[in-house]
Amino acid sequence: MKSPESEPRGERRTFLRMAAATGGLALVGCATTGAARAGHPTPAGQGDGEAEVTPGEDLMQEHGALERILLIYDEGVRRIEAGQALDLTVLAGAAGIVRRFVEDYHERLEEQLVFPRLQAAHRETALVATLLQQHQRGRQLTDEIARRSGAGASAELAQTLRSFVRMYRPHAAREDTVLFPAFRDIVGRSAYRELGEQFEDKEHELFGEHGFENNVAEIARLEAALDIGDLARFTAP
Numbered sequence: 224m225k226s227p228e229s230e231p232r233g234e235r236r237t238f239l240r241m242a243a244a245t246g247g248l249a250l251v252g253c254a255t256t257g258a259a260r261a262g263h264p265t266p267a268g269q270g271d272g273e274a275e276v277t278p279g280e281d282l283m284q285e286h287g288a289l290e291r292i293l294l295i296y297d298e299g300v301r302r303i304e305a306g307q308a309l310d311l312t313v314l315a316g317a318a319g320i321v322r323r324f325v326e327d328y329h330e331r332l333e334e335q336l337v338f339p340r341l342q343a344a345h346r347e348t349a350l351v352a353t354l355l356q357q358h359q360r361g362r363q364l365t366d367e368i369a370r371r372s373g374a375g376a377s378a379e380l381a382q383t384l385r386s387f388v389r390m391y392r393p394h395a396a397r398e399d400t401v402l403f404p405a406f407r408d409i410v411g412r413s414a415y416r417e418l419g420e421q422f423e424d425k426e427h428e429l430f431g432e433h434g435f436e437n438n439v440a441e442i443a444r445l446e447a448a449l450d451i452g453d454l455a456r457f458t459a460p
């Protein structure tokens with residue numbers, strides 16, 4: 224279950240971590256809205272401390288990025304089916320982010336650090352099996368989207384985009400509401416914190432210090448190219 228004292232998602236802060244040669248860890252924090260997603264605990268005695276980004280929160284933020292890609296795919300489908308102009312390089316760009324950030328990073332974390340712990344604890348094993356199958360199918364669909372978006376707008380491309388969206392909305396929603404809470408349940412507090420560090424190390428290794436923010440910025444550029452970047456335009460009349 225989500226703990227009531229969970230950190231609100233408003234402000235992000237940058238922490239520069241400096242690991243001493245001895246293995247000691249020093250943390251220097253500076254408040255910077257919109258900067259790096261930080262998950263490092265503040266050492267005792269430094270201010271009132273910065274709440275950590277937990278593994279579950281980390282993964283759910285990535286689902287938020289994925290959802291924005293699904294909205295890009297939705298708009299791609301809508302334009303293809305309405306016969307409207309569509310820059311297919313936008314879809315190819317979105318598929319590239321799915322490959323690099325969702326499949327090769329986010330899902331790898333799930334497959335290597337989350338699912339095995341649930342399987343070992345005999346928790347949500349049927350769900351894990353389905354999620355794994357969907358990861359594999361998702362990769363095939365991403366290959367198809369990349370290939371088809373290079374060959375012009377087509378009903379087949381629209382159908383492939385639709386299949387991807389249809390699979391991933393329930394996939395991510397089930398992970399958010401069932402899988403991640405179960406994962407949090409079986410992992411002790413210190414191991415959970417340690418996993419948060421591992422998640423962040425992996426993100427930095429693959430994408431650099433601002434990996435999450437850079438991917439979100441790229442998604443925002445793709446949204447803008449499709450004219451769906453202004454959130455206020457989604458406000459119901």
Ligand SMILES: [Fe+2]
Pocket residue numbers: 330333354358394398
């Ligand atoms: Fe997943």
Ligand SMILES: [Fe+2]
Pocket residue numbers: 282286329330333395398
């Ligand atoms: Fe996921």
